[in-house]
Amino acid sequence: MNPYNSDKLEAAIHGVLRRLPDRKAPAGLEGRVFAELARRAALPWWRKSFSHWPSTVRMGFVAGSVLAGLLMVLGLITLSGTQSAHQVSGSIANSLAWLTFARDLVSTTEGKARILLAATPSVWLYGAVGTVAVCYAALAAIGAATYRAVTFARQAS
Protein backbone atom coordinates (compact mmCIF):
# COMPACT_ATOMS: atom_id res chain seq x y z
CA MET A 1 0.00 0.00 0.00
CA ASN A 2 1.52 3.32 -1.00
CA PRO A 3 1.82 6.18 1.56
CA TYR A 4 -0.88 8.21 -0.20
CA ASN A 5 -3.42 5.38 0.07
CA SER A 6 -2.28 4.67 3.63
CA ASP A 7 -2.89 8.28 4.69
CA LYS A 8 -6.27 8.34 2.94
CA LEU A 9 -7.23 5.08 4.60
CA GLU A 10 -6.21 6.38 8.04
CA ALA A 11 -8.23 9.57 7.58
CA ALA A 12 -11.24 7.67 6.29
CA ILE A 13 -11.23 5.05 9.04
CA HIS A 14 -10.68 7.75 11.66
CA GLY A 15 -13.67 9.67 10.31
CA VAL A 16 -15.90 6.60 10.31
CA LEU A 17 -14.88 5.47 13.80
CA ARG A 18 -15.06 8.89 15.40
CA ARG A 19 -18.58 9.36 14.13
CA LEU A 20 -19.70 6.25 15.98
CA PRO A 21 -22.09 7.05 18.82
CA ASP A 22 -21.46 5.52 22.25
CA ARG A 23 -23.04 2.18 22.90
CA LYS A 24 -25.85 2.04 25.40
CA ALA A 25 -24.73 0.75 28.78
CA PRO A 26 -26.78 -2.18 30.15
CA ALA A 27 -29.84 -1.00 32.01
CA GLY A 28 -28.79 -2.81 35.17
CA LEU A 29 -25.33 -1.24 35.42
CA GLU A 30 -26.31 1.58 37.75
CA GLY A 31 -28.16 -0.81 40.06
CA ARG A 32 -25.21 -3.20 40.08
CA VAL A 33 -22.80 -0.42 41.03
CA PHE A 34 -24.97 0.80 43.90
CA ALA A 35 -25.57 -2.77 45.11
CA GLU A 36 -21.83 -3.47 45.09
CA LEU A 37 -21.11 -0.20 46.91
CA ALA A 38 -23.71 -1.11 49.54
CA ARG A 39 -22.28 -4.61 49.89
CA ARG A 40 -18.75 -3.27 50.36
CA ALA A 41 -19.93 -0.62 52.81
CA ALA A 42 -21.65 -3.31 54.88
CA LEU A 43 -18.46 -5.35 55.26
CA PRO A 44 -16.81 -5.17 58.71
CA TRP A 45 -13.53 -3.23 58.73
CA TRP A 46 -11.40 -6.32 59.19
CA ARG A 47 -12.68 -7.75 55.91
CA LYS A 48 -11.74 -4.65 53.96
CA SER A 49 -8.30 -3.77 52.61
CA PHE A 50 -5.71 -2.31 55.00
CA SER A 51 -6.24 1.22 53.69
CA HIS A 52 -9.87 1.10 54.88
CA TRP A 53 -9.03 0.05 58.44
CA PRO A 54 -9.58 2.67 61.19
CA SER A 55 -6.39 4.68 61.74
CA THR A 56 -6.01 3.56 65.38
CA VAL A 57 -6.28 -0.08 64.33
CA ARG A 58 -3.74 0.48 61.54
CA MET A 59 -1.26 2.09 63.93
CA GLY A 60 -1.85 -0.68 66.47
CA PHE A 61 -1.31 -3.33 63.80
CA VAL A 62 1.98 -1.79 62.66
CA ALA A 63 3.21 -1.36 66.27
CA GLY A 64 2.15 -4.93 67.12
CA SER A 65 3.94 -6.32 64.05
CA VAL A 66 7.17 -4.48 64.89
CA LEU A 67 6.95 -5.65 68.51
CA ALA A 68 6.29 -9.25 67.49
CA GLY A 69 9.26 -9.15 65.10
CA LEU A 70 11.55 -7.77 67.79
CA LEU A 71 10.39 -10.35 70.33
CA MET A 72 10.99 -13.15 67.85
CA VAL A 73 14.53 -11.98 67.07
CA LEU A 74 15.34 -11.50 70.76
CA GLY A 75 13.86 -14.91 71.61
CA LEU A 76 15.95 -16.63 68.93
CA ILE A 77 19.12 -14.92 70.10
CA THR A 78 18.42 -15.93 73.71
CA LEU A 79 17.50 -19.51 72.86
CA SER A 80 20.47 -20.10 70.57
CA GLY A 81 22.91 -19.59 73.45
CA THR A 82 21.39 -22.17 75.81
CA GLN A 83 22.27 -25.86 76.29
CA SER A 84 18.76 -26.92 75.33
CA ALA A 85 19.21 -25.21 71.95
CA HIS A 86 22.05 -27.63 71.13
CA GLN A 87 19.85 -30.55 72.16
CA VAL A 88 17.07 -29.24 69.95
CA SER A 89 19.38 -28.77 66.95
CA GLY A 90 20.77 -32.31 67.50
CA SER A 91 17.29 -33.84 67.54
CA ILE A 92 16.35 -31.89 64.40
CA ALA A 93 19.50 -33.19 62.67
CA ASN A 94 18.55 -36.77 63.64
CA SER A 95 15.02 -36.38 62.32
CA LEU A 96 16.41 -35.07 59.01
CA ALA A 97 18.90 -37.92 58.54
CA TRP A 98 16.88 -39.11 55.54
CA LEU A 99 18.04 -35.98 53.72
CA THR A 100 21.63 -37.23 53.89
CA PHE A 101 20.51 -40.59 52.52
CA ALA A 102 18.61 -38.84 49.70
CA ARG A 103 21.65 -36.71 48.85
CA ASP A 104 23.86 -39.84 48.66
CA LEU A 105 21.27 -41.57 46.49
CA VAL A 106 21.13 -38.61 44.06
CA SER A 107 24.92 -38.38 43.79
CA THR A 108 25.22 -42.16 43.16
CA THR A 109 22.51 -42.01 40.47
CA GLU A 110 24.21 -39.01 38.89
CA GLY A 111 27.54 -40.91 38.75
CA LYS A 112 25.90 -43.93 37.11
CA ALA A 113 24.10 -41.67 34.60
CA ARG A 114 27.41 -40.01 33.67
CA ILE A 115 29.00 -43.38 33.01
CA LEU A 116 25.98 -44.44 30.92
CA LEU A 117 26.02 -41.20 28.90
CA ALA A 118 29.75 -41.53 28.24
CA ALA A 119 29.19 -45.05 26.91
CA THR A 120 26.23 -44.08 24.67
CA PRO A 121 27.05 -43.06 21.03
CA SER A 122 26.42 -39.35 20.53
CA VAL A 123 24.23 -40.04 17.46
CA TRP A 124 21.76 -41.86 19.70
CA LEU A 125 21.66 -38.91 22.06
CA TYR A 126 21.03 -36.41 19.26
CA GLY A 127 18.35 -38.71 17.89
CA ALA A 128 16.61 -38.89 21.28
CA VAL A 129 16.76 -35.11 21.75
CA GLY A 130 15.40 -34.58 18.22
CA THR A 131 12.56 -37.06 18.79
CA VAL A 132 11.56 -35.32 22.02
CA ALA A 133 11.67 -31.90 20.30
CA VAL A 134 9.53 -33.13 17.39
CA CYS A 135 6.99 -34.70 19.79
CA TYR A 136 6.84 -31.47 21.80
CA ALA A 137 6.32 -29.33 18.68
CA ALA A 138 3.64 -31.73 17.41
CA LEU A 139 1.85 -31.58 20.76
CA ALA A 140 1.97 -27.75 20.75
CA ALA A 141 0.66 -27.65 17.16
CA ILE A 142 -2.21 -30.04 17.97
CA GLY A 143 -3.03 -27.97 21.08
CA ALA A 144 -3.00 -24.70 19.12
CA ALA A 145 -5.12 -26.13 16.31
CA THR A 146 -7.64 -27.58 18.78
CA TYR A 147 -7.82 -24.33 20.75
CA ARG A 148 -8.40 -22.29 17.61
CA ALA A 149 -10.99 -24.74 16.30
CA VAL A 150 -12.89 -24.70 19.59
CA THR A 151 -12.61 -20.91 19.98
CA PHE A 152 -13.75 -20.09 16.47
CA ALA A 153 -16.55 -22.65 16.65
CA ARG A 154 -17.72 -20.96 19.88
CA GLN A 155 -17.46 -17.48 18.34
CA ALA A 156 -19.30 -18.58 15.21
CA SER A 157 -22.19 -20.11 17.16
Added chain:
Amino acid sequence: MRKYQDMVFTTSVRLVRNEAQAEDIAQEVFIKAHENFEMLSTSPSAGGWLKTVATNLSLNHLQRYRKRWKFFSEFGSDSAEEDAPAVEFAAPDTFFDSVDSDERRAWVEDALSKLPDHQRIPLVLYHFEELPYDEIAGRLGVSLAKVKTDILRARAALAKILARGDASFRILAT
Protein backbone atom coordinates in the same frame (compact mmCIF):
# COMPACT_ATOMS: atom_id res chain seq x y z
CA MET B 1 -23.00 8.29 36.73
CA ARG B 2 -25.81 8.34 34.16
CA LYS B 3 -23.92 11.00 32.24
CA TYR B 4 -20.84 8.83 31.80
CA GLN B 5 -22.02 5.21 31.92
CA ASP B 6 -22.44 4.85 28.14
CA MET B 7 -18.98 6.30 27.51
CA VAL B 8 -17.34 4.03 30.12
CA PHE B 9 -19.14 0.92 28.89
CA THR B 10 -18.34 1.74 25.26
CA THR B 11 -14.66 2.30 26.01
CA SER B 12 -14.46 -1.06 27.73
CA VAL B 13 -16.55 -3.13 25.33
CA ARG B 14 -14.58 -1.94 22.31
CA LEU B 15 -11.40 -3.21 23.94
CA VAL B 16 -12.54 -6.46 25.54
CA ARG B 17 -15.33 -7.18 23.01
CA ASN B 18 -17.31 -9.18 25.58
CA GLU B 19 -20.33 -7.28 26.95
CA ALA B 20 -20.53 -9.10 30.29
CA GLN B 21 -16.83 -8.49 30.98
CA ALA B 22 -17.20 -4.86 29.88
CA GLU B 23 -20.07 -4.43 32.32
CA ASP B 24 -17.91 -5.84 35.14
CA ILE B 25 -15.13 -3.41 34.20
CA ALA B 26 -17.56 -0.48 34.02
CA GLN B 27 -18.81 -1.41 37.48
CA GLU B 28 -15.24 -1.40 38.81
CA VAL B 29 -14.59 1.99 37.17
CA PHE B 30 -17.56 3.57 38.96
CA ILE B 31 -16.56 1.99 42.27
CA LYS B 32 -13.11 3.57 41.87
CA ALA B 33 -14.84 6.83 40.97
CA HIS B 34 -16.86 6.56 44.19
CA GLU B 35 -13.63 6.09 46.16
CA ASN B 36 -12.28 9.28 44.52
CA PHE B 37 -15.56 11.15 44.68
CA GLU B 38 -14.18 14.22 46.45
CA MET B 39 -11.52 14.77 43.81
CA LEU B 40 -13.83 14.01 40.86
CA SER B 41 -16.83 16.01 42.02
CA THR B 42 -14.92 19.27 41.56
CA SER B 43 -12.77 18.22 38.62
CA PRO B 44 -13.68 19.44 35.12
CA SER B 45 -11.85 16.43 33.66
CA ALA B 46 -13.91 13.74 35.41
CA GLY B 47 -14.91 12.28 32.04
CA GLY B 48 -11.28 11.97 30.97
CA TRP B 49 -10.40 10.34 34.30
CA LEU B 50 -13.19 7.78 33.90
CA LYS B 51 -12.16 7.04 30.31
CA THR B 52 -8.52 6.55 31.33
CA VAL B 53 -9.47 4.23 34.20
CA ALA B 54 -11.81 2.26 31.91
CA THR B 55 -9.02 1.89 29.35
CA ASN B 56 -6.47 0.84 31.98
CA LEU B 57 -8.77 -1.71 33.61
CA SER B 58 -9.72 -3.14 30.21
CA LEU B 59 -6.09 -3.51 29.21
CA ASN B 60 -5.26 -5.09 32.58
CA HIS B 61 -8.13 -7.51 32.10
CA LEU B 62 -6.95 -8.43 28.60
CA GLN B 63 -3.37 -8.94 29.72
CA ARG B 64 -4.35 -10.97 32.77
CA TYR B 65 -6.68 -13.39 31.03
CA ARG B 66 -5.29 -13.59 27.52
CA LYS B 67 -1.52 -13.55 27.89
CA ARG B 68 -1.28 -17.28 28.33
CA TRP B 69 -3.38 -17.87 25.21
CA LYS B 70 -1.60 -15.29 23.07
CA PHE B 71 0.44 -17.85 21.19
CA PHE B 72 -2.56 -20.04 20.50
CA SER B 73 -5.02 -17.31 19.57
CA GLU B 74 -2.63 -15.51 17.23
CA PHE B 75 -1.21 -18.66 15.72
CA GLY B 76 -1.25 -17.94 11.99
CA SER B 77 -3.93 -15.32 12.36
CA ASP B 78 -2.17 -12.80 10.14
CA SER B 79 -2.24 -15.00 7.08
CA ALA B 80 -5.60 -13.72 5.87
CA GLU B 81 -4.51 -10.12 5.97
CA GLU B 82 -0.97 -10.51 4.65
CA ASP B 83 -2.05 -9.57 1.17
CA ALA B 84 -4.68 -7.06 2.17
CA PRO B 85 -5.39 -4.92 -0.87
CA ALA B 86 -5.25 -1.16 -0.82
CA VAL B 87 -8.62 0.36 -0.09
CA GLU B 88 -9.86 3.67 -1.26
CA PHE B 89 -12.79 5.50 0.28
CA ALA B 90 -14.75 7.25 -2.38
CA ALA B 91 -16.32 9.80 -0.07
CA PRO B 92 -15.27 9.34 3.57
CA ASP B 93 -16.89 12.57 4.73
CA THR B 94 -20.28 11.53 3.49
CA PHE B 95 -19.87 7.88 4.33
CA PHE B 96 -23.01 6.42 5.88
CA ASP B 97 -24.96 9.64 5.47
CA SER B 98 -27.76 7.62 4.02
CA VAL B 99 -27.77 5.20 6.92
CA ASP B 100 -29.36 6.02 10.26
CA SER B 101 -27.31 6.21 13.44
CA ASP B 102 -28.31 2.88 14.98
CA GLU B 103 -27.77 0.98 11.77
CA ARG B 104 -24.40 2.66 11.25
CA ARG B 105 -23.32 1.92 14.80
CA ALA B 106 -24.30 -1.73 14.55
CA TRP B 107 -22.60 -2.07 11.19
CA VAL B 108 -19.26 -0.56 12.17
CA GLU B 109 -19.25 -2.11 15.66
CA ASP B 110 -19.86 -5.51 14.09
CA ALA B 111 -17.00 -4.96 11.64
CA LEU B 112 -14.76 -3.82 14.49
CA SER B 113 -15.60 -6.87 16.60
CA LYS B 114 -14.63 -9.16 13.72
CA LEU B 115 -11.04 -7.98 13.86
CA PRO B 116 -8.62 -10.19 15.80
CA ASP B 117 -7.56 -8.85 19.21
CA HIS B 118 -4.02 -7.97 18.16
CA GLN B 119 -5.42 -5.65 15.48
CA ARG B 120 -8.58 -4.36 17.16
CA ILE B 121 -6.96 -3.30 20.43
CA PRO B 122 -4.23 -1.04 18.96
CA LEU B 123 -6.74 0.31 16.44
CA VAL B 124 -9.17 1.26 19.22
CA LEU B 125 -6.39 2.80 21.31
CA TYR B 126 -5.20 4.85 18.33
CA HIS B 127 -8.49 6.07 16.88
CA PHE B 128 -10.77 6.22 19.92
CA GLU B 129 -8.37 6.86 22.80
CA GLU B 130 -6.03 8.90 20.59
CA LEU B 131 -2.89 7.36 22.06
CA PRO B 132 0.29 7.76 19.99
CA TYR B 133 1.92 4.68 18.45
CA ASP B 134 4.80 4.57 20.93
CA GLU B 135 2.48 4.71 23.94
CA ILE B 136 0.34 1.92 22.50
CA ALA B 137 3.47 -0.17 21.98
CA GLY B 138 4.51 0.47 25.59
CA ARG B 139 1.08 -0.33 27.00
CA LEU B 140 0.72 -3.55 25.01
CA GLY B 141 4.35 -4.63 25.47
CA VAL B 142 5.00 -5.03 21.75
CA SER B 143 7.36 -3.31 19.34
CA LEU B 144 6.56 0.00 17.68
CA ALA B 145 6.84 -1.64 14.26
CA LYS B 146 4.31 -4.32 15.21
CA VAL B 147 1.84 -1.71 16.45
CA LYS B 148 2.10 0.24 13.19
CA THR B 149 1.75 -2.91 11.10
CA ASP B 150 -1.19 -4.20 13.13
CA ILE B 151 -3.03 -0.87 12.93
CA LEU B 152 -2.40 -0.63 9.19
CA ARG B 153 -3.69 -4.16 8.67
CA ALA B 154 -6.64 -3.50 10.97
CA ARG B 155 -7.64 -0.46 8.90
CA ALA B 156 -7.36 -2.44 5.68
CA ALA B 157 -9.31 -5.38 7.15
CA LEU B 158 -11.97 -3.06 8.58
CA ALA B 159 -12.35 -1.28 5.25
CA LYS B 160 -12.64 -4.64 3.53
CA ILE B 161 -15.42 -5.73 5.88
CA LEU B 162 -17.24 -2.40 5.52
CA ALA B 163 -16.82 -2.45 1.76
CA ARG B 164 -18.88 -5.63 1.54
CA GLY B 165 -21.93 -3.69 2.59
CA ASP B 166 -21.44 -0.23 1.21
CA ALA B 167 -20.98 1.01 -2.32
CA SER B 168 -18.98 4.06 -1.31
CA PHE B 169 -15.93 1.86 -0.73
CA ARG B 170 -13.93 0.79 -3.71
CA ILE B 171 -11.36 -1.90 -3.30
CA LEU B 172 -8.40 -1.47 -5.55
CA ALA B 173 -6.47 -4.68 -5.88
CA THR B 174 -2.81 -3.84 -6.19
